[in-house]
Amino acid sequence: MCHYFIQAKYPMTDNPLLPLRDKITALDKHLLELLAQRRALSTDVVNTKIEANIPVRDIERERILVKTLIEQGKKYHLDEMFIQRLYQIIIEDSVLLQQRILQEKHNQHTIKTAKIAFLGPKGSYSHSAMRRYAGRHFDHVEESGCSSFKDIFEHVEKGLVDYGILPIENTSSGSINEVYDLLQKTDLHIIGELSLPIDHCILANKHTTLDQIDTVYSHPQPFQQCTNFLENYPHWKIVYCDSTSSAMEMVSKLDKPNVAAIGNKDGGELYGLQVLEHNFANQKENITRFIILARKAIDVSDQVAAKTTILMKTGQQAGALVDALLVLRNHNIVMTKLESRPIHGNPWEEMFYIDLQGNLATLKMQQALKELSSITLFVKVLGCYPSDSIF
Numbered sequence: 001m002c003h004y005f006i007q008a009k010y011p012m013t014d015n016p017l018l019p020l021r022d023k024i025t026a027l028d029k030h031l032l033e034l035l036a037q038r039r040a041l042s043t044d045v046v047n048t049k050i051e052a053n054i055p056v057r058d059i060e061r062e063r064i065l066v067k068t069l070i071e072q073g074k075k076y077h078l079d080e081m082f083i084q085r086l087y088q089i090i091i092e093d094s095v096l097l098q099q100r101i102l103q104e105k106h107n108q109h110t111i112k113t114a115k116i117a118f119l120g121p122k123g124s125y126s127h128s129a130m131r132r133y134a135g136r137h138f139d140h141v142e143e144s145g146c147s148s149f150k151d152i153f154e155h156v157e158k159g160l161v162d163y164g165i166l167p168i169e170n171t172s173s174g175s176i177n178e179v180y181d182l183l184q185k186t187d188l189h190i191i192g193e194l195s196l197p198i199d200h201c202i203l204a205n206k207h208t209t210l211d212q213i214d215t216v217y218s219h220p221q222p223f224q225q226c227t228n229f230l231e232n233y234p235h236w237k238i239v240y241c242d243s244t245s246s247a248m249e250m251v252s253k254l255d256k257p258n259v260a261a262i263g264n265k266d267g268g269e270l271y272g273l274q275v276l277e278h279n280f281a282n283q284k285e286n287i288t289r290f291i292i293l294a295r296k297a298i299d300v301s302d303q304v305a306a307k308t309t310i311l312m313k314t315g316q317q318a319g320a321l322v323d324a325l326l327v328l329r330n331h332n333i334v335m336t337k338l339e340s341r342p343i344h345g346n347p348w349e350e351m352f353y354i355d356l357q358g359n360l361a362t363l364k365m366q367q368a369l370k371e372l373s374s375i376t377l378f379v380k381v382l383g384c385y386p387s388d389s390i391f
């Protein structure tokens with residue numbers, strides 16, 4: 001509003017904000033140059049770490065650095081939380097950059113262009129996750145939108161793309177069972193993970209108001225994540241689509257005032273839709289964790305925090321799962337997730353998916369897996385990959 005007022009009142013050259021904005025623009029350019037210099041230093045740091053075999057992460061150094069900056073910031077009346085948040089992003093970028101460089105050296109390859117399959121078309125959450133992952137790992141990406149999770153698996157399996165990205169769990173709706181079930185049958189490997197904050201929006205055509213809506217389109221997942229909010233609109237007809245972006249595409253094409261889609265803001269812009277409501281998932285912190293699949297497993301450097309995901313089938317005798325978990329405890333291996341899924345064709349039998357903290361190549365992980373194999377019916381490693389949870 002203010003923007004229009006100024007423009008209407010003053011001709012462009014007389015705008016009293018201009019000199020101040022010029023100064024801010026110049027400062028921001030300088031800030032960018034400093035950030036680029038900091039990044040270049042992170043590259044030097046990781047090269048030194050590679051030579052000296054030092055872990056990428058140094059939590060104590062980070063703690064002292066941020067504490068000192070908060071103290072120094074007080075002199076300039078900079079808010080503590082502001083500095084904390086800002087440096088969380090800066091340090092995360094530095095750590096992920098170092099991990100990428102280290103992993104490329106460790107696996108002796110640099111991938112410039114990667115073909116990645118995601119649940120599309122463009123504008124879906126998977127598309128955002130894919131772009132974020134690609135931005136961190138590759139110079140260029142060829143995007144391949146698929147119409148189902150199964151289609152993504154097949155694209156990677158057939159070699160049509162290098163990687164596939166899939167959602168695996170969400171803080172509001174829990175595990176994405178279809179993806180777990182597809183993992184049971186594949187020979188693909190998990191080579192990475194990525195957590196993406198999800199802000200669901202009600203997206204509608206221009207001039208639509210909330211009270212005009214009677215039909216809402218989206219992928220089943222957002223509906224599951226927003227049940228509390230949807231209870232306020234019991235008259236809405238819910239229509240499932242292949243993806244949030246195909247839902248937006250549909251609403252845009254229909255161009256009617258009674259329809260809306262649930263999806264993300266950027267996707268909405270792509271399809272010319274406006275945001276009527278947002279941030280209404282059951283959990284305030286609505287985060288989806290994605291996994292990245294490839295035909296070939298990767299090696300994770302011991303200088304990087306790693307996660308290992310296994311698939312395990314126990315017998316039906318009493319205490320079978322407890323015995324398996326005791327093996328992990330005895331080897332001091334932390335389990336970050338345990339998920340059970342039925343086995344197709346074998347009613348009442350369960351398959352367990354387990355996320356473990358640690359590198360597959362370590363002796364303790366190898367020994368634990370060997371022991372697990374001897375007391376269970378089946379153990380398969382789905383992948384070992386750098387952990388994405390920096391903070």
Ligand SMILES: C=C(O[C@@H]1C=C(C(=O)O)C=C[C@H]1O)C(=O)O
Nearest residue numbers: 045056057058059061062091094
């Ligand atoms: C840059 C370094 O690597 C990591 C990143 C840090 C940073 O960006 O400030 C600090 C400590 C490390 O976790 C370092 O070790 O100094």
